[in-house]
Amino acid sequence: MSYAEVNGLRLWYAEHGAGRPLVLLHGGFGSTEMFGPLLPALTRRRRVIAVDLQGHGRTADVDRPLRYESMADDVAELIVHLGLTGVDLLGYSLGGCVALRTAIQHPRLVGRLVVVSAPCRRQGWYPEVLAAMARHDEATGERMRGSPMHELYARVAPRPEDWPRLWVKSGELLRREYDWSPEVAALTLPTLLVFADADSVTPAHMVEFFGLLGGGHRDAGWDGADRPAARLAVLPGLTHYDILASPALPAAVLPFLTHPAVAPG
Template sequence: MSYADVNGLRLWYEEHGDGPPLVLLHGGYGAAEMFAPIVPALAHRRRVIAVDLQGHGRTADVARPLRYESMADDVAALLRYLDLPGAQLLGYSLGGGVALRTAIQHPDLVRRLVLVSTPFRRQGWYPEVLAAMSGQDERAGERMRGTPPHQLYTRIAPRPQDWPVLWAKTGDLLRREYDWTPQVAALAVPTLLVFADADAIPVAHMAEFYGLLGGGHHDPGGDGTARPASRLAVLPGLTHQDIPTTPLLPHVALPFLTHQLH
């Protein structure tokens, strides 16, 4: 467990296991602990590096807004700090957006990408989810006091009093429109998309995302040799909230990260 001084930020990370590097990026209002149930399975085959993003967990906030692009630059700076060119990234929700932007902005640093419950444009969320995101602010943060995410933040954050600030900054991020269609279509890094079958993202958006990565356009042939390098997994019986902790996640991610792609 350590800090890396990158981009004017003291970025916290912890390491587990041995093998090719796999960086884990948590969801909004979370921390590296979000992946605790699946880290042992991943660390059996990988050098797992779990990061606390700007203003989350043990990484204190700095005087800049929360943006996918700047947090992606932080992750890239960490990879360079650790001398890890060609790392694999696994990001969930907010962290998935950061992982995707890292691959877009720094393609030389990312070998494979696993995006969990992540849309490629803001309108990829269900309308009711977007409405809830639009209402996130300091007052919403006050209402979340005493919940498990707040309890974790209070226990590990360098400045626990910044909880309302995190909500205000995250709300500002989540209200911003974005559409990364051209960048996703041009993405060269092999990518595994993982969603819950009852996710906060419609199945149609999952299929569209996979299509941008080259999937679902034609029959791959009997031996599958004409299939794209990227993959799509829809995990049954799960929601957006419980997908990052299911044992099914390492079960589908590790073969993709490990096997030679044709």
């Protein structure tokens, strides 16, 4: 467990296991503890580097907005700080967007990409999810005091009094429109998209995202020779909020990370 000085930020990270590096990026209002259920399976095969993003967990906020792009630059600087290249990334929700931006902005640093429960454009969320995101503000943060996510934040954050500020800055981020479709279509690295079948992202967008990566355009053929480099996993009986705790997630992720890559078609 350590801090790295990156882009004016003291970025906290923890390392577990050994092998090819795999960087984990948590969801909004969370921290690396979100990946607790996954770590035993992942660390048996990988050197896992779990990161607390700006303003989350043990990484104190700084005087800049929360943006997917700047957090992606932080992750890239951490990878360089650790002397690594070609690392694999797995991000969930907020962290999925950050992982995707890292691959877009710093493709030479990323080997394989796993995006869990995150869209590549803002309108990929259900309308009711977007409406809830639009209401994130200081008052919402105050109402969340005493929740499990607040209790964890209060226990590990360098400045627990920043809890309302995190909600204000997160609300500003989540109300911003984005559409990374052209940049996603230009990606060439092997990518796995993982969603719950009752996710906060619409099934139509799951298919759209997969299509941008080259998936779903043709039959793979009897020998699989025409399968795309991208993969899509929709895990049954799960939601956006419990997918990280399911053993189905490492069961989908680990084969993708260990099997030989398929060249883009």
